Every structure is written in structure tokens, then in C-alpha cells.
Amino acid sequence: MKKTQTKQISAGLAAATCALLGNSAQAAPAADDGWKFDSAVLYYSEQDRVTAVEPVIQGQRTFKDDSELKLKLTVDSLTGASHNGAITSDKPQTFTSPSGNETYTTNPGEVPLDDSFHDTRTAANVQYTRPINRLWRWTAGLNFSNEYDFTSLGLNAGVMRDFNDKNSTLTFALSHEADTIDPVGGVPVGLSIQSDQQKTDGSEDRSVDDVLVGLTQVINRRWIMQLNYNLSVTDGYNTDPYKVVTVVDANGDPLEAEALGGTNIGPGDGQVFELRPDSRTKHALYWENRYHFSRDVLAVGYRFMTDDWGINSHTLDVKYRIPFGQTWYVQPHVRWYQQSEADFYRESITQAELATTKEVSADYRLGKLTDMTYGVKLAKQWQSGQELSFRVESFQQSGDSDAADLDAVIAQVGYTFYW
Amino acid sequence: MDVTLEHACDKESGPLWRGRFSAMASPCEVLVRVDSRTRAAQVLDTVAAEAARIEQHFSRYRDDNPVWHINNANGDWVDVDEEIERLLEFADYCYVISDGAFDITSGVLRRAWRFDGSDRLPGDDQVQALLPLIGWQKVERQPGRIRMPAGMELDFGGIGKEYAVDRAFELAAACCEADLLVNFGGDLRARSRQEPWRVGMEGTARPLAGTLALTTGALATSGDSRRFLLKDGIRYSHVLDPRTGYPVSGAPRAVTVLATQCTQAGLLATLALLQGEGAQALLTDNQVTHWIQREGE
Amino acid sequence: MIKIITAALLLVGLAGCQNLGVQPWQRDLLAQPAMTIGEADGLDDAFDDHIYFSKEASSGGRGFGGGGCGCN
Secondary structure, three states: OOHHHHOOHHHHHHHHHHHHHOOHHHHOOOOOOOEEEEEEEEEEEEOOOOEEEEEEEEEEEEOOOOOEEEEEEEEEEEEOOEEOOOOOOOOOEEEEOOOOOOEEEEOOOOOOEEOOOOEEEEEEEEEEEEEOOOOEEEEEEEEEEEEOOEEEEEEEEEEEEEEOOOOEEEEEEEEEEEEEEOOOOOEEOOOOEHHHOOEEOOOEEEEEEEEEEEEEEEEEOOEEEEEEEEEEEEEEOOOOOOOEEEEEOOOOOEOOHHHHOOOOOOOOOOEEEOEOOOEEEEEEEEEEEEEEEOOEEEEEEEEEEEEOOOOEEEEEEEEEEEEEOOOEEEEEEEEEEEEOOOOOEOOOEEHHHHHHOOOEEOOHHHOOEEEEEEEEEEEEEOOOOOEEEEEEEEEEEEEOOHHHOEEEEEEEEEEEEEO | OOOEEEEEEEEOOEEEEEEEEEEOOEEEEEEEEOOOHHHHHHHHHHHHHHHHHHHHHHOOOOOOOHHHHHHOOOOOOEEOOHHHHHHHHHHHHHHHHOOOOOOOOHHHHHHOOOOOOOOOOOOHHHHHHHHHHOOHHHOEEEOOEEEOOOOOOOOOHHHHHHHHHHHHHHHHHHHOOOEEEEEEOOEEEEEOOOOOEEEEOOOOOOOOOOEEEEOOEEEEEEEOOOOEEEEOOEEEEOOEOOOOOOEOOOOOOEEEEEEOOHHHHHHHHHHHHHOHHHHHHHHHHOOOEEEEEOOOO | OHHHHHHHHHHHHHHOOOOOOOOHHHOOOOOOHHHOOOOOOOOHHHHHHHHHHHHOOOOOOOOOOOOOOOOO
């Protein structure tokens, strides 16, 4: 053997051994040829506000040609009350219900909530991924979602290419989504006084176009990371048809509708329908890392998002998986989120501002926010690939307005099985 | 095949099961940490069945397997299955990187050399007569078939046992996630999530006395200190160079290598052995963990 | 003894990776479901994306930003 060759035989032999053993035996779990089902029910409950129950079932199958089909069905049932956009005032305020048929009054000091909020959303997703050759794969998917005032139809397609012995994967994908919004009681005229119920019949449209460019990179035997850039352009009706902005006087108290030339329906009824820009361009950078400490696995995700509404946000998501007793694992989870407010966000608006403003929203979700989530997941795995998991999390939001202060509990039961 | 399964011990990490059987002229052992005896038996059956299958498929001592058909084709083309093709491809790779020192056609030299501890060296004419029957380069291959000159023989003995360990290990590993050790006569492969396997290294290469803590990986040993010839004070190792037909000079008695897979470890050990005096250098150059036993040690 | 072996194994590992990444036979840890980006936590990621999409002004990054949801 020549000296120059002997140095490389170890790596070469290892590769030859892999070729000999065909790696298939290594990769294949017992239940490779059947369907894998992930099922779960999510329970989400905000104190005094929305409660959601969301069952999901997802079936996934890898076929002999290495193509993969994923089908997902989601039902999302919401009940409870949600913030209607108005300020929390020490004066009573009067609002019209979304249908326009009723009025309701909130007591002084209360966060104004619209309690007619209940909805059932049904969503279905299909995604198919298929290898083109040893290095390239393509994927295509369809998403459909429907609720009583909203329908969404989405298409996506992408290609993935492996490099460097599959240590690097580049993803390029496009998505187009067409939404139809058909608000209960009609589409309100933005910035008009709520009590006047100026609404147009029919529905509004919105399109969402996304580009995603991603790189997944194996760093070493223990460390894998992913870096994604996501551009998302929304065009059309971005307004929340059920949200208002309180018109206030110099003291910050709600004005009366009649003072604004509107219909009187009760005290503190100077509320105008919000109006948002009809386009939005978002840029998101996402960086995920997974590190294996031989037993434990640490996952850290960070996202920076910025958009032309003036919102910048940072999200940090940390999970730490600790296996124990051969078949169990416990996984603490912490999530931190912070956003700046949109340029057109106001907690309330004065009459003078209303006269000149083009767009305004008092939706606290467009204001300054700091969110914290703490949670833990406990899972038991069986050798047949089944997994039963429980997750409990506490989600706290806080911001500049009272409406932004929110406590919620997230609970989830999941069961994975093969068929 | 006589297969036994016993409950070895209970530890914090769960019950440990030990299965034993005999295959490829070696004692074989499976250690598995699972809760149920049924599952342990399933793992053991998987391993034993794979060992038996590979032994049946590749043994030189049977007349009903593909190797026999290849060796008795008298210069005709013989169809081969996909598994044999992969092994031939691997053997070809080893032949190339070793400059012909590793050659699966070299088994015919056994007709001349019998390493029985005696002083009966073969005559040079005997050795020279065998050399025309050796040489991987004389073997023709096409997709799905092989042809070699009449009288030549293939011998997968240099790869077979380690390959069997890997195959059996991977089949067993795929059927459950348990900690697992597969040991065929000292060539072994193991994985463990936490508690390392304690592998006794007695009787192989020194200075590996005592035990080795192994979580995930494979060990294989090439060489056999009991097989040699001694004449005029010169010890002739059983490691034969297929290019000369004579024992490699300065070959260690045994080389043990630690690697990811058993086949890889086994080949590194064999290639080192074939280097003779250069065994140490080869293994050091490749930065593999190894143990070398030389004469007098 | 164990320490020496660990060190030697590390050397083997390092020798094999002049570039980022690992050889196919070093994927024992990466092959585990917990190390698979996007699949490690099953449906949790999708649930989280949906919850936070409806409670915050950000979306996307992990996947597409659209939510198929009238909640925002």
C-alpha cells in the first residue's frame, strides 16, 4: 500500500461499508411501510376571554419510491369574548354587535369585549413530496380552510436540493393563498361611526404570496441548524371588520356618536370602525438549532420579523428534551416574544386625528407586546413507534393597553400511532 | 441451531437479556436491554436467523449456495444476487486500496499452507503452482453476473463474519430501540443510550487487558495467535500475501480496531495485519483506536 | 482508559470533517426524531404557529406566513 493512500483508507472504508450495508436497515423504523398518524387535541383558554378546542389528525406515509404524502384535518372551535378594540375607560361605552341588530354596553373600568364570538373553523391540508433524483426533491401542497365568515384556499410548491453528502439542503418554495372575508352583517366602511352601521354587502378578498428560501445544515454529529428567509406579501382586505377605535376627547374619555354627527345608541358610543392598509410586506428570518448531548436534546429557535407596517418582532423559543427511564421524556419549553407597534396603531383617536387619518387600528395585537410562554411536555414512547404526550403551558401577554394583558392556558394531549 | 435466552440481570436501566447460539464456527451472543422476554426473544431470533442466513449464503463448505455456483462455474458466467454484488463491490474496493494485498481469491493458498503450529513449510513449487489461481484482477464482472477462470475460488471468509454482525445488528436495531450488543466470536457491534457496555477483551490483542467501556460502535479483531508455523527459529504468521503466496513478514499476531461498523473495523484490522511491520503506522495514520498484539507479548 | 478512547474517537471524528457536516455513518444522533427539524415535536409547532398567529402581529419564518385563518 502506498503511503499516500493509507491515510485515507479509514474514511473510504467507512463509506464502502455504508454502501455494503445499504444504510436501509439503519434508517428504517419498524413501521415504515404504513401510515403514521399524529393526533392531538389542543385546549386553549384565556382568562375571561376566548376558549378554543382544536382536534387535529394528520396521516403521513412514505412510499417505496421515497415519496411522501401528508394529509391533515383540523377542526377549531372557538367560544367566548374578544377585545373589540375600544379603550378601557372609566366611563360606560356602547357598541353595536357585529350583526348590527343589537347593542351592548361595557361597564366603567372593563376591557370592552364582544362576547358574540364563537366560530368553528375546519381546515384540510395535503402535501406531497417526491424525489426527482438522488439530490433533488419537489413538493406541492393544497390548503383549504373555512369558517362562517372566512374562506381560504392556498397552493404551494417548492424544490429541495441536497448538497455535500446531504449535509446541506437548500429549499426554495412559493405559496399563494386566496382569502375571502364575508363579515357577519356586511363589510363596515372603515373609519365610519359604528353606530351608523355603514356597511356594504358582499365579501372582501385578500391574497397572500410567500417566498421561502431555506438552508438546513448539519454542523457536526450533534448539531443541525436551519436558516430560513420568508417574504410574505399580503394584498387586499387586511382590516378586522369587528374592531373599532374609540374617538376620545381631550381628557381621553370616549366621545358620543352624536357629537361626531352619528347615530346615538347610548353613552360612550363614539366608536369608529378600524381601517388598515390594503397591503403588507413582511420579511422574516428564522434560525433553528438542534443540539444533541448524547441523552438530552436542546432546540433553540430565533425569529426576526419586520414589515412595512412598522412592526419589528423578536421571537426566541427554547425546548430542552430530557429522556428518562428508557421510554419517557420530559421537555420544558420557554418562549419569549416582543414586538413594536404598527405605525397606524393608536389606543384611541381624537376627533381632529380622525379627520386627517387614513388608517388606524386599536387592535392590541398591533401594539407593543411582550409575551412569555412557559410550558412542559411529558411523553411516553413505545417500541412500536407509538407516543402519548401531554403538554401544559402558560401564556402571558402584556402591552401598553389593558386589553393587551392576557393570561391563557394551553393544554394538549397527543397520540402518535402507526396503522 | 441451538439458541438459548437467559435473563442476565436487572439494573437501573432495565432488565438485561443474554441470548446465545453458535454460527460461523463461533460462539455468538446477543445482549439486549428490554422489558419483556418476548421482545428479547424476538431480537435474538432476528439476529440468529440473519447469522444463519449469511452463513448458508456465503459458506465455502456448502454445495447449495451462490458461492459454490461461482466457484464451480468452470469459467462460465454466473448470475449473482444483489447482496453478493454489494459484497463483490466492497471486496473490489479493498483490493484497490490495499494494492492487491486484500484479495478474496487468495483462499486457494490454504491448500499449501496449513498453520498447525508445526514446522511443515510448503515447497516453493507448491506455492508457485497456486499463484496463477489467485488475482482479483482476473475476475470479470458485469451488472448481475460474474466470471472467473476455472480453478479460481472466491472466499468471503475475510468479510463474512463482520458483515454478518453488522447486518444482524442493524436488523435487530430496527425492530426495537433497546440497548443492544451483537457479538459473533469476538467481532461485535453495540449501542447503548446511557450505560456503556463493558466488553471483556481477554484473549485478543494487548495491551487491552481487562474491560473496555463501549456505548456505541464496533470492535473487530483480525489475526489468530494460535495459527502459525515455526521452522529454524522463524515464526511464519498465518497472514499470507496473495501477491507472493508467502506469509507477510513482521505481521502482528492480532489487531483489534474500534470503528463505527464491524465490517469497517474488521477490514482496517485485516489491512493493518497485511502491512506487516507497517501495521502500527497504518492505524496511527488513520487515527483509529486500535490494539496490536505482537509476538512475545 | 475510557478517556483515552473518547479522545481517540473524537480525533477520528475530527479527521473526517474538513468541511461542515458528517459522514453518512455518523448520523446516529441526527437520525433520531428529536433532531429532525420540523418533525421533532409533531403537531406542536403547527399549534403554536396558529395560536401565536392569532395573538401577535408576526407569522412565518418556520414555514409560510399565511395562516388560512380569519383571526387576524
